[in-house]
Amino acid sequence: MIIVIGKVIVEPEDREAFMRSARAVEAATRQESGCIHYAFAQDLTDANLFWLSESWTDIPSLDAHGNTAHIAVFRKETAAQKLRLFVAKRYEGTGETVLVSRSE
Secondary structure (H helix, E strand, O other): OEEEEEEEEEOHHHHHHHHHHHHHHHHHHOOOOOEEEEEEEEOOOOOOEEEEEEEEOOHHHHHHHOOOHHHHHHHHHHHOOOEEEEEEEEEEOOOOOOOOOOOO
């Protein structure tokens, strides 16, 4: 399994524009082959900080994601937005361990 964790810090005046871009790319990406999970989340203590979490079945699926039309649109839109930081790192894992599991 391939995991990607990203951090995005936006300028306040571009926060809404970034959120629109993130929602669009998130919806399209979730339909891709090999995508297990893809989500942006706004930080609870900083409205201008967003976290990106992704999981993919394999590297070819992640590589294909980088070449999709919706990623091209996302890159173009975010290039026009004031982002103080956008960093994403890839991690490779061989399994998972449940740390917390709770249901009603």
